[in-house]
Amino acid sequence: MPAIASGKVLVTGANGYVAVWLVKQLLEQGFSVRGTVRSPAKAEHLKKLFASHGDKLEFVVVEDITKDGAFDEAVKGVDAIQHTASPFHFNAVDPSEIIGPAVAGTGTILQSALKFGTNVKRVVVLSSTAAVQEAGLPEPKVFTEKDWNNKAQLKWDLVVVNPPFVFGPLIHEISDVSALNTSMNLWYLFVLKGAGDAATLATVGNCWADVRDVATALVRALEKPEAGGERFIISAGPWKWQDWVNSARKFSPSVPAGNTEWKRETNVDPIITDSSKASKVLGVTYIPLDQTTKDILADFEQRGWWKS
Numbered sequence: 179m180p181a182i183a184s185g186k187v188l189v190t191g192a193n194g195y196v197a198v199w200l201v202k203q204l205l206e207q208g209f210s211v212r213g214t215v216r217s218p219a220k221a222e223h224l225k226k227l228f229a230s231h232g233d234k235l236e237f238v239v240v241e242d243i244t245k246d247g248a249f250d251e252a253v254k255g256v257d258a259i260q261h262t263a264s265p266f267h268f269n270a271v272d273p274s275e276i277i278g279p280a281v282a283g284t285g286t287i288l289q290s291a292l293k294f295g296t297n298v299k300r301v302v303v304l305s306s307t308a309a310v311q312e313a314g315l316p317e318p319k320v321f322t323e324k325d326w327n328n329k330a331q332l333k334w335d336l337v338v339v340n341p342p343f344v345f346g347p348l349i350h351e352i353s354d355v356s357a358l359n360t361s362m363n364l365w366y367l368f369v370l371k372g373a374g375d376a377a378t379l380a381t382v383g384n385c386w387a388d389v390r391d392v393a394t395a396l397v398r399a400l401e402k403p404e405a406g407g408e409r410f411i412i413s414a415g416p417w418k419w420q421d422w423v424n425s426a427r428k429f430s431p432s433v434p435a436g437n438t439e440w441k442r443e444t445n446v447d448p449i450i451t452d453s454s455k456a457s458k459v460l461g462v463t464y465i466p467l468d469q470t471t472k473d474i475l476a477d478f479e480q481r482g483w484w485k486s
Contacts, residue, residue: 191263223351335406
């Protein structure tokens with residue numbers, strides 16, 4: 179199908195960490211946005227943040243994304259859907275606590291699109307490289323978009339965007355540092371608060387992407403005709419916690435030094451993602467790690483959560 183260059187886009191979970199950056203970019207590129215939130219209060223911050231866009235931004239309340247028909251009204255009259263609403267945290271006792279709502283919420287939005295999304299031409303799902311990667315492999319492995327199951331054909335294009343850990347500055351509503359989302363909470367603890375021991379800082383890591391690059395990829399997934407029916411890994415590369423510590427100390431010497439013996443050049447990363455497809459098709463380029471670090475520190479300092 180053709181690219182979605184204009185019109186109204188439904189963004190589920192519009193007040194989330196990635197979603198607010200997505201809403202910002204969509205509005206700046208001339209789209210109208212209908213955002214779903216779990217309560218009217220959740221929309222107030224976004225109304226103030228994007229007040230200059232006037233009636234180009236509207237909201238609907240969806241209290242439970244897993245309920246049958248939850249998105250039936252929300253999908254009516256929109257040209258595309260960006261599904262970002264899905265739980266993610268490390269506090270689950272059983273995997274079903276995360277997987278269940280994620281699968282059910284995605285199923286619900288797709289069913290609503292099939293029944294009532296008569297104008298919908300493309301659906302973009304924000305997933306994760308957690309749906310791609312395998313843990314505990316005996317040797318390092320490069321993961322690509324081939325590490326998926328096949329999908330059924332639908333009447334609209336389906337695009338899946340899979341980032342790994344997402345880091346970067348915040349523009350969603352957040353009251354204090356204790357309310358940070360999972361990835362940024364870990365960044366704060368390991369990089370600024372010295373939570374990890376030397377072994378952890380040198381061995382624990384994954385791949386990453388800046389939140390602004392993820393938002394860009396989601397917008398491009400609408401705009402590029404050739405993105406239809408494809409899946410994209412969005413990754414700036416591998417990291418260990420000590421990479422972030424070393425980067426942060428360039429801008430703020432008061433950051434705990436961590437493991438001073440660790441060297442990036444002798445490091446082995448067991449998980450590597452090939453994001454060349456996103457660069458080729460979506461034209462995604464990546465904000466460097468040092469720039470992301472600098473912007474996070476500036477954001478945290480402005481909020482009073484850190485002093486350089």
